[in-house]
Amino acid sequence: MSTRTRIPFLKGHGTENDFVIVPDPGNALDLPPAAVAALCDRRAGLGGDGVLHVVRSAAHPEAKAMADEAEWFMDYRNADGSVAEMCGNGVRVFARYLQHAGHVAEGDFTIATRAGVRSVHLAKDCDVTVGMGRARLPEGEVTVTVGERSWPARNVNMGNPHAVAFVDDLAHAGRLLDAPPVSPAQAYPDGVNVEFVVDRGPRHVAMRVHERGSGETRSCGTGTCAVAVATARRDGVDPAVTGTPVTYTVDVLGGRLVITERPDGEIEMTGPAVIVAEGEIDGEWLENALG
Numbered sequence: 001m002s003t004r005t006r007i008p009f010l011k012g013h014g015t016e017n018d019f020v021i022v023p024d025p026g027n028a029l030d031l032p033p034a035a036v037a038a039l040c041d042r043r044a045g046l047g048g049d050g051v052l053h054v055v056r057s058a059a060h061p062e063a064k065a066m067a068d069e070a071e072w073f074m075d076y077r078n079a080d081g082s083v084a085e086m087c088g089n090g091v092r093v094f095a096r097y098l099q100h101a102g103h104v105a106e107g108d109f110t111i112a113t114r115a116g117v118r119s120v121h122l123a124k125d126c127d128v129t130v131g132m133g134r135a136r137l138p139e140g141e142v143t144v145t146v147g148e149r150s151w152p153a154r155n156v157n158m159g160n161p162h163a164v165a166f167v168d169d170l171a172h173a174g175r176l177l178d179a180p181p182v183s184p185a186q187a188y189p190d191g192v193n194v195e196f197v198v199d200r201g202p203r204h205v206a207m208r209v210h211e212r213g214s215g216e217t218r219s220c221g222t223g224t225c226a227v228a229v230a231t232a233r234r235d236g237v238d239p240a241v242t243g244t245p246v247t248y249t250v251d252v253l254g255g256r257l258v259i260t261e262r263p264d265g266e267i268e269m270t271g272p273a274v275i276v277a278e279g280e281i282d283g284e285w286l287e288n289a290l291g
Helices: 033-040 088-100 222-236 283-289
Strands: 005-016 017-023 048-056 074-077 107-113 117-122 128-136 142-146 149-159 161-166 193-200 203-209 246-251 255-261 266-273 274-282
Touching: 005 088, 017 033, 017 222, 033 048, 033 074, 033 088, 033 203, 033 283, 048 088, 074 088, 074 128, 074 274, 088 107, 088 128, 088 222, 088 266, 107 193, 107 283, 117 142, 142 161, 149 222, 193 266, 222 246, 222 255, 222 266
Parallel strands: 017 048, 074 107, 161 193, 203 246
Antiparallel strands: 005 017, 005 274, 048 074, 107 117, 117 128, 128 266, 142 149, 149 161, 193 203, 246 255, 255 266
């Protein structure tokens, strides 16, 4: 990369889960983990919970097979530079960027992710609904520990792994700077997102989350889906059995998301997504950041 290179970027958020958006239709940019971590640094970089690398599916080796179904691929990276399979809030912000850039209009379209193709609906009121696929509920007991407290947790996979623990007080989650210990470790060989959940009312819960590779975040889209599914099962509700969709409102630190699980197992997440700024990354700064 030449030190004179200036790389376009945008900044966006979904319920305050914030992202650096890097448009790169031809997949020409090299974004090693150190570059992603530098961009997400909140003091020395642009700041974000992750990077949304925007690439045409046909141009990315991991997405070529999905190109006929989805023109655009969300190459998502956590704040520490690690690759993630899926990010629910990220998909909504990614969709909003595609609209902002004139690639899509209001209505329905698809986005390719490492967890598969996701359907998206852009509404006129700025809410974005994403088809998040089906939850998998791996067997086996899981335990989450913070300090001297431990809770049984529900293992839920939304294309990425989650451990959902129901607690009496969200403060019991502690500072969430470091990943809460989860056992058995072999249940999550690639790490896990951990959600702590309290009840707020009928079909209404609130949560805090430690996201794998990012620490505590203001929101986690796949986490809210995992929480809704885990709460429904705790409440004895399974749409596949009842034949009726179930909807939960999930409050996160950055706002509110509405999650619906349908009888066929498909899960829909609805919430806001906002583009807040755009500019250019200085190539010399990025090279210096990479050492």
